[in-house]
Amino acid sequence: MNGAGEPLLEIRNLVKHFPVKSGVLFSREVDRVRAVDGVDLTVAAGETLGLVGESGSGKSTLCRAVLQLVEPTSGSVRFEGRELVGLRQRQLRPLRRDMQMIFQDPYASLNPRRRVGQIVGGPIKLNGLASGAELRRQVEELLDRVGLSPEHYDRFPHEFSGGQRQRIGIARAIALKPKLIVADEPVSALDVSIQAQIVNLLDDLQDELGLAYVFVAHDIGVVRHISDRIAVMHHGKIVETGDADQVCEHPRDDYTKKLLAAVPIPDPRESRERRRASLGSA
Amino acid sequence: MSAPAPLLDVRELAVSFSTEEGVVGAVDRVSFELNAGEVLAVVGESGSGKSVTATTLMGLTRGPNATISGTATFEGTELVAAGDEELRRLRGNRMAMIFQDPMSSLDPVYRVVDQIVEQIRAHRDVSSQEARERAIELLDAVGIPEAAKRADSYPHEFSGGMRQRVMIAMALSLEPALLIADEPTTALDVTVQAQIIDLLRSLNERRGLSILLITHDIGVVAEIADRVAVMYGGRIVEYGTLDEIFYEPQHPYTWGLLNSLTRIDRPRPKRLPQIPGMPPSLLAPPRGCHFRPRCPHAFDHCTEVPELSARLVDSPAHLDRCWLEPERKRELRAADGRDALEQPR
Numbered sequence: 195m196n197g198a199g200e201p202l203l204e205i206r207n208l209v210k211h212f213p214v215k216s217g218v219l220f221s222r223e224v225d226r227v228r229a230v231d232g233v234d235l236t237v238a239a240g241e242t243l244g245l246v247g248e249s250g251s252g253k254s255t256l257c258r259a260v261l262q263l264v265e266p267t268s269g270s271v272r273f274e275g276r277e278l279v280g281l282r283q284r285q286l287r288p289l290r291r292d293m294q295m296i297f298q299d300p301y302a303s304l305n306p307r308r309r310v311g312q313i314v315g316g317p318i319k320l321n322g323l324a325s326g327a328e329l330r331r332q333v334e335e336l337l338d339r340v341g342l343s344p345e346h347y348d349r350f351p352h353e354f355s356g357g358q359r360q361r362i363g364i365a366r367a368i369a370l371k372p373k374l375i376v377a378d379e380p381v382s383a384l385d386v387s388i389q390a391q392i393v394n395l396l397d398d399l400q401d402e403l404g405l406a407y408v409f410v411a412h413d414i415g416v417v418r419h420i421s422d423r424i425a426v427m428h429h430g431k432i433v434e435t436g437d438a439d440q441v442c443e444h445p446r447d448d449y450t451k452k453l454l455a456a457v458p459i460p461d462p463r464e465s466r467e468r469r470r471a472s473l474g475s476a
Numbered sequence: 477m478s479a480p481a482p483l484l485d486v487r488e489l490a491v492s493f494s495t496e497e498g499v500v501g502a503v504d505r506v507s508f509e510l511n512a513g514e515v516l517a518v519v520g521e522s523g524s525g526k527s528v529t530a531t532t533l534m535g536l537t538r539g540p541n542a543t544i545s546g547t548a549t550f551e552g553t554e555l556v557a558a559g560d561e562e563l564r565r566l567r568g569n570r571m572a573m574i575f576q577d578p579m580s581s582l583d584p585v586y587r588v589v590d591q592i593v594e595q596i597r598a599h600r601d602v603s604s605q606e607a608r609e610r611a612i613e614l615l616d617a618v619g620i621p622e623a624a625k626r627a628d629s630y631p632h633e634f635s636g637g638m639r640q641r642v643m644i645a646m647a648l649s650l651e652p653a654l655l656i657a658d659e660p661t662t663a664l665d666v667t668v669q670a671q672i673i674d675l676l677r678s679l680n681e682r683r684g685l686s687i688l689l690i691t692h693d694i695g696v697v698a699e700i701a702d703r704v705a706v707m708y709g710g711r712i713v714e715y716g717t718l719d720e721i722f723y724e725p726q727h728p729y730t731w732g733l734l735n736s737l738t739r740i741d742r743p744r745p746k747r748l749p750q751i752p753g754m755p756p757s758l759l760a761p762p763r764g765c766h767f768r769p770r771c772p773h774a775f776d777h778c779t780e781v782p783e784l785s786a787r788l789v790d791s792p793a794h795l796d797r798c799w800l801e802p803e804r805k806r807e808l809r810a811a812d813g814r815d816a817l818e819q820p821r
Contacts, residue, residue, distance in 0.1 A: 248665035248666065248667065249665055355754055355755075357754065358754075385521035385522055385692065385755070386521065386692065386694070386733060386736060386737070387521060387732070387733060387736060387750070387751040387755075388754070389736075390736040390748040390749065390750035390751070391750045391751075391752070393748050394747055394748055394750055397747070412665065412666065413666075413738075414666075414740060415737070415738030415739060415740050416738050418738065418740055418744060419738045419744050419748060439743075439744070442740045452667060453666065453667060454740060455670075456666045456667040456669065456670035457666055457695070457740055458669075458670070458673070458693070458695030458696050458698060458699045459695065459698060459699075459739070459740075459741055460694045460695045460697075460698050460722070460734065460737045460739065461698060461722065461739070461741075462698045462718045462719055462722050463719075464741065465698050465699050
């Protein structure tokens with residue numbers, strides 16, 4: 195664990211702009227897309243920070259800029275006190291063991307030509323932590339840990355359902371016992387009955403491994419369930435952060451209010467009531 | 477006088493596809509009625525057969541590898557046996573469909589207004605000027621701001637929500653009696669989704685448009701449906717009014733699904749109640765009830781398929797496919813619900 199007060203991840207005034215260029219021979223910047231536009235956030239060890247926002251709000255770019263998968267335009271990202279912005283790939287590599295990512299689309303993020311065992315064991319092998327029978331034993335343990343079976347070791351990704359593929363992605367992400375996992379829409383592509391399974395799995399892993407999550411989703415209900423704190427993102431900026439229940443029950447920012455008011459309530463009586471109330475106030 | 481015939485009456489509809497791996501029984505003896513002016517939601521997860529049901533009604537699943545049986549009677553025409561020409565006259569005209577992804581249903585190289593004009597003039601004998609006026613009227617009615625100006629834009633110049641509005645305008649251009657909406661809000665942001673639901677609701681309430689809504693999202697269902705058919709593994713497992721489905725669910729799948737939803741208006745449970753396992757493969761479905769392998773309450777009898785029938789004395793129109801006694805269901809449902817809400821954090 196970290197010393198008191200020292201956050202695991204500290205993001206300060208992070209900016210990622212994409213230039214919009216024009217011109218044939220001499221292309222020049224005519225405009226810029228302010229995908230991430232001055233974000234401050236902290237994540238404590240073992241904590242879950244939920245990040246919500248609509249498409250185009252900059253959530254995914256923020257995730258990538260935090261993990262240095264895209265180079266930030268400016269600002270600072272400190273992980274355990276160490277500045278990541280400006281580090282070379284070679285310098286980042288040892289740090290990546292502690293920061294992993296889970297993606298929305300488990301189809302696209304798993305190499306279709308590799309067997310599950312190779313996919314999950316890849317990070318262990320690359321880091322020279324185990325090989326041979328010991329590697330296999332560790333991978334089988336990981337598969338078991340995420341609710342797959344050791345017999346799945348020699349299968350290919352296409353043989354699995356969406357939910358199982360997400361489990362493979364999770365097994366790979368926890369293989370190096372990271373301290374932080376950035377999960378970008380990890381349940382959005384899954385059926386409702388499978389979503390709950392994956393959310394519970396992430397919860398269990400957090401309890402066992404002391405992981406911190408940055409959990410990104412457009413579904414504010416799922417985010418609130420899993421998060422300790424929530425940050426709401428809009429047009430590249432964080433418009434509100436706070437305790438998860440607090441943000442959902444007493445939102446302060448107008449955009450947060452609008453977002454919450456649009457979430458369908460799976461309860462016909464309440465949704466009729468809400469409709470009546472909004473007609474009355476209109 | 478007897479009750480008027482339903483607008484759409486589907487009886488024992490079954491659709492299967494031959495594939496290289498075997499026969500996929502996508503839809504298994506599905507029956508439901510949609511009365512004029514009603515919104516019926518067919519809700520289910522991927523592979524439940526909800527979209528195949530809808531596209532079959534439009535005649536879009538016909539093909540050499542498809543076997544379709546049963547009947548679907550729409551305004552007196554039986555759709556399953558209808559000829560292609562007859563279906564073409566109905567499609568767009570009396571029944572129209574909108575899809576999840578409006579971009580792939582719009583032609584990118586034609587102006588939006590021209591696509592609507594073409595559709596109108598294919599079915600109606602009107603001048604292009606009249607059709608254009610009608611198209612602009614429609615775009616305005618579905619909430620496209622400055623419709624007269626935006627009408628000459630191309631599809632890519634609209635946002636996702638606006639494109640879905642264009643699709644709805646196009647679907648309404650011939651004043652159909654029935655709109656089939658297949659996951660109309662799934663690709664949209666939640667604030668835009670709310671606007672499209674409001675639009676569909678007002679079309680239903682103000683114009684009496686009947687809507688068959690296909691969706692995986694129970695929250696959306698609660699916002700708009702009058703009646704609900706819950707599908708699982710190709711079958712309707714429960715069918716009832718909106719309130720019956722939400723407050724008296726009779727199938728363990730229905731109440732399992734309802735329990736597993738996150739609610740922002742309630743204290744959160746320590747753990748999200750989950751349905752274990754995975755949906756069945758329709759190439760080799762389990763014997764009996766398709767939910768049996770995942771059902772915490774399955775017993776011997778469940779290896780036989782229960783009929784979709786009324787099992788509650790006081791709700792003769794509330795149908796389900798579950799062998800459990802209604803009294804027993806009430807107990808189990810209450811117990812499952814308690815587990816779900818225990819230990820709020």
